[in-house]
Amino acid sequence: RNPSTAVVNALADALSLDPAERTHLRYLAKITGGACPHHVRPTPPSREVRPAVRETLRLLEPGIAAVTNRLGDVLAHTPGYAAVLGAAGLLDHPAPNLTRYVFTDPRARTLFPDWDDIADEQAFDLWLGPSVENSEWLSTELAPVAGPEFTRRLANQLVPRRGPLRLHHPTGPELRLHRETLEFPADAQQLLVLLPADPETATHLTRLTRPAGPHLRAIS
Template structure:
């Protein structure tokens, strides 16, 4: 990734999202930009317009933490966006990352596998920062059945390249934005990962939706929330999800879905578990 181009595009995209009214800035005359002007951001950050112009041209070399904090406050960056800005500054000061090849699959420790296998009533799976699904319990495989039809399973490829994804995820637009935002965080933390770069290139080449969202330069960290599915077996269900980093395994995270007891989603999960068990018995008997 070209660090200067990424810095420039990110700062411009954040500046464009803030109106003068939101920043309590006076409005004079006709404006040619949708958000704040460079000079207005400079005033809010407490730097000269010349200095801010240098930053927005992509040069973060030698920028202090104090300036980065002031810039983040001026642009109203959330925690994930602020960390993205700091990652860009670190990359600018350490030079271009050398491309490195990682193993396509990081082994999942037996103890972690026991954890997800023990969650019999909750879909649970392990993925890496490239969104490859490395391990899943039977209920997760049943829930994400369409994702697992293509091996190796990769949630980003499914979201953007499988024509069934918009139906499988009724809130596909939100799911897609979250997927792109998470990949941007992954690129921040692993700038020299060749397989990750190849994934971004593949999605950019094959999906116009991905190209558009990637060009928005949004970053997201989705640790929890709800997700709706339109499942081919049990129909529509809305599940709570939690995503946690796996201690001791950098880049791996555990996602667990659940439903409140007595809800239609809980009944659907029970039905899905029974269906998966029946299918497993049929497969073993074959």
Template sequence: MSTAIDLGAFLRTRRARLRPEDVALPDYGGRRRVAGLRREEIAQLAGVSVDYYIRMEQGRVRPSPAVLDALARALRLDEDETRHLHRLAQPRPTARHAPRPRPEQQQVRPMLRLLLEELRDVPAMVMGRRMDILAWNTAACALLGDYASLKPAERNIPRITFLDPASRHLYADWTACARENVAYLRLEAGRYPDDPQLTSLIGELSLKSEDFRRWWAEHPVQDKTSGTKRFHHPVVGDLALTYETLRAADDPSQALITYAAAPGTSSHDALRMLLAWAAPTATTAPHTTVGGRRGHEG
């Protein structure tokens, strides 16, 4: 993936979503040839020349952190988008002609595996690079599906979300979940622009999913943190669960994702019922298979 090309596309999509009134600029009327703000307007807001901004969009200059911060303010970028902009504009240097290191298979951190074993009543999984599913507990199988029935290469959140039709039935708002996956993959692409497995995943999803291809072109950027997901579960019906993403400070490439429901709610009762239904066929091992459905996670 070319960070120079991605930088230009990212800047253009962010210009396109702004209007003059959003940034306190006068709008003299008339039809604009392009959506959103013009290049000269962004240059004015960021305090740089129009020529310099054009060369930034073309990937022909390496702006300073101060210029990037000014540009982020001009484009009204949030924290995730601002960090992404810095990564695209100032990629890590690599030795010319140096062979690419063969990517190593991620191993689950021992403490995360221990937490999975302890969280018997909380659906939980460990997500690695590229949103790969590295490990899960029995409760996660009951809620999201049988990851053990998938080949290791298929245990990937966006691949399941976009390519398994059952995921569209599991999530009450599949579109929101799917778009979040695209936005997080964009973040990963900025972090690891030379990851061949990530490039292959993006190519596969672009080829096989029109939705993914369309949303990827919008250059969304969003980290995976916390929120609420609503499910249409085939066993217990509707649930609204809060998810949290927990990362170790010394290894942010792995995250523990948990799902829980507030006590006293119908979702809490439904989740307890689901875990009781799964219990007769489950063990406490973090890779146990429960049920015959394919795995899903958004």
């Protein structure tokens, strides 16, 4: 029987293996368990955002909002989202993914003062991904590079407490934001809107998100 991903990850954590060693261990587990080492990636979830959802997002400008899925893919966003979260590198990748950013980009620990809480949330949300196959694929892909901080959280099925989001913006201000989420079950997507949680944050956001140029940017 092929060892489960969780068992292989736990063994790699216990042995403090580096990324290359983790990849080799997973390969050995597959071939000794009779699995094909070149398994086929499942069909990725759609990155298309419906026109009505795009229009809703546009109406929220210059606010901080984005269309995402539970894997952490950022599918479309307002300029305000880019000004606040993109300033620390979240949107640098052509296909930005918040889960990957949190666990593999050192800048995430500065952007999120409550990094442990955010990491718990992102790992938990993989259980709610568009499909089990896509969640498992992303988990397997991240495990070698993210290490124990990621793999130990995969076994935690307790619902994380989601309080106000604290951000330390690269320009200096600390922001406190309430999160409001509108689910689109048929699309396996959600609209995330970030709102100021105090007057100081509202003042900073006015400066950071002042419109200057083109509007909605979609990511394909």
